[in-house]
Amino acid sequence: MIAIYPGSFDPVTLGHVDIIKRALSLTDVLIVAVLKNSSKNALFTVEERISHLELLTKDMPNVKVDSFSGLLVDFAQKHNAKFIIRGLRALTDFEFEFQMALTNRELNSDIETILIPTSLQYLYISSRVVKEVAHFGGDISTMVHPAIYDDVKKKTEQS
Numbered sequence: 001m002i003a004i005y006p007g008s009f010d011p012v013t014l015g016h017v018d019i020i021k022r023a024l025s026l027t028d029v030l031i032v033a034v035l036k037n038s039s040k041n042a043l044f045t046v047e048e049r050i051s052h053l054e055l056l057t058k059d060m061p062n063v064k065v066d067s068f069s070g071l072l073v074d075f076a077q078k079h080n081a082k083f084i085i086r087g088l089r090a091l092t093d094f095e096f097e098f099q100m101a102l103t104n105r106e107l108n109s110d111i112e113t114i115l116i117p118t119s120l121q122y123l124y125i126s127s128r129v130v131k132e133v134a135h136f137g138g139d140i141s142t143m144v145h146p147a148i149y150d151d152v153k154k155k156t157e158q159s
């Protein structure tokens with residue numbers, strides 16, 4: 001079975017890594033797919049985000065990292081993926097994720113969305129919060145993996 005975990009991952013947080021690890025118990029292969037979205041003001045390029053994700057998943061042979069643009073269901077179908085994985089932090093996520101799940105089902109009813117609730121210690125973590133805290137010199141060591149810590153710090157200080 002193949003599942004896709006799509007997102008911006010700008011940058012990838014410990015919350016994302018937790019969802020990746022937990023999704024691996026549900027699927028044989030997990031494709032982490034970075035959205036190429038030119039309208040979003042990104043801190044890291046898609047290539048940089050892919051290399052962060054590859055670094056953090058190098059010991060997970062069942063994880064592949066890729067990027068996509070256009071409709072997620074088309075990308076999923078092209079890769080024979082049956083499931084879309086998304087993470088849920090709070091009720092505020094739920095409304096958006098639920099709408100996306102119903103939209104994707106409308107577009108392709110063969111592909112099912114699985115919403116995985118966050119682990120409690122990652123509840124407050126988002127890429128946006130990481131960027132804001134790092135920009136103002138705050139400690140982000142509880143939010144991002146040590147392997148990308150310096151990179152995130154350096155880039156946010158320049159921004």
Ligand code: ADP
Nearest residue numbers: 006007008009015016086087088118122125126
């Ligand atoms: P997007 O811009 O598509 O929301 P993100 O990179 O922000 O992409 O998030 C990708 C997915 O990971 C989303 O489903 C989001 O809800 C989930 N996610 C983000 N942060 C966390 C976290 N701390 N715990 C669990 N899930 C999370």
